[in-house]
Amino acid sequence: MPIPAITLSRRVHATALRAFVHSGVIALLALGVPKAAQAQAQASGCSDLSAQAPTPRIDYYTQIQPIWEIRCSNCHVNFGSSPSADLSLNEEDSWIQLVEIPSVQVPARQRVQPGQAVASYLFEKINCDLPEAGERMPRGRMPIPLAEQALIRDWIQQGAREFTPPLLFGDGFEPAAGVGRPAR
Numbered sequence: 001m002p003i004p005a006i007t008l009s010r011r012v013h014a015t016a017l018r019a020f021v022h023s024g025v026i027a028l029l030a031l032g033v034p035k036a037a038q039a040q041a042q043a044s045g046c047s048d049l050s051a052q053a054p055t056p057r058i059d060y061y062t063q064i065q066p067i068w069e070i071r072c073s074n075c076h077v078n079f080g081s082s083p084s085a086d087l088s089l090n091e092e093d094s095w096i097q098l099v100e101i102p103s104v105q106v107p108a109r110q111r112v113q114p115g116q117a118v119a120s121y122l123f124e125k126i127n128c129d130l131p132e133a134g135e136r137m138p139r140g141r142m143p144i145p146l147a148e149q150a151l152i153r154d155w156i157q158q159g160a161r162e163f164t165p166p167l168l169f170g171d172g173f174e175p176a177a178g179v180g181r182p183a184r
């Protein structure tokens with residue numbers, strides 16, 4: 001049976017309308033994306049960490065602090081003279097000077113914003129050749145190993161905690177039941 005002309009033209013209209021609405025939605029999404037990506041848009045030459053498996057339940061003082069001591073603390077050290085960029089990574093200073101503290105170079109950004117590695121200025125400084133300001137850290141040296149960059153990423157994503165709570169308080173990173181309790 002032939003489709004009456006009137007129905008056909010309605011169908012064409014409906015299709016055209018749908019296409020128009022879709023393109024509008026896509027345009028709106030496209031407008032929204034650069035805003036969300038703004039924090040990272042400033043930086044370039046960032047190491048790709050997508051192949052680095054996340055590490056669960058990172059403990060700040062046994063897994064992150066040693067990275068500062070080995071790779072950063074001859075400049076970011078507090079022994080009377082002021083540390084580089086007013087940031088001491090000594091064990092007694094580092095957590096309190098990093099987490100939710102504005103960067104001195106880019107005060108609109110926090111050094112470490114819990115749960116937001118890409119927005120955190122510290123992560124950009126160790127992950128990207130051209131951070132928003134200054135040089136990649138450790139300054140004038142090879143970038144730190146990808147596994148250590150990923151550890152810092154995961155610690156921030158897990159909330160940048162100073163102390164890891166007992167497993168009872170779930171953080172979404174517990175091992176599957178029966179796998180056993182990870183070493184603390």
Ligand code: HEC
Pocket residue numbers: 067068071072073074075076084085087102103104105106111121122125126133134135136137138139140144
């Ligand atoms: C050779 C000395 C040196 C080493 C090693 C070094 N830094 Fe730096 N750091 C500096 C200097 C100088 C600046 C300021 C100039 C710049 O950013 O290039 C700085 C700036 C920073 C900033 C910006 C602070 C802010 O509030 O804006 C961060 C974060 C940082 N360093 C982290 C690190 C970390 C993490 C390491 C170790 C992986 C490290 N640095 C190793 C000298 C160093």
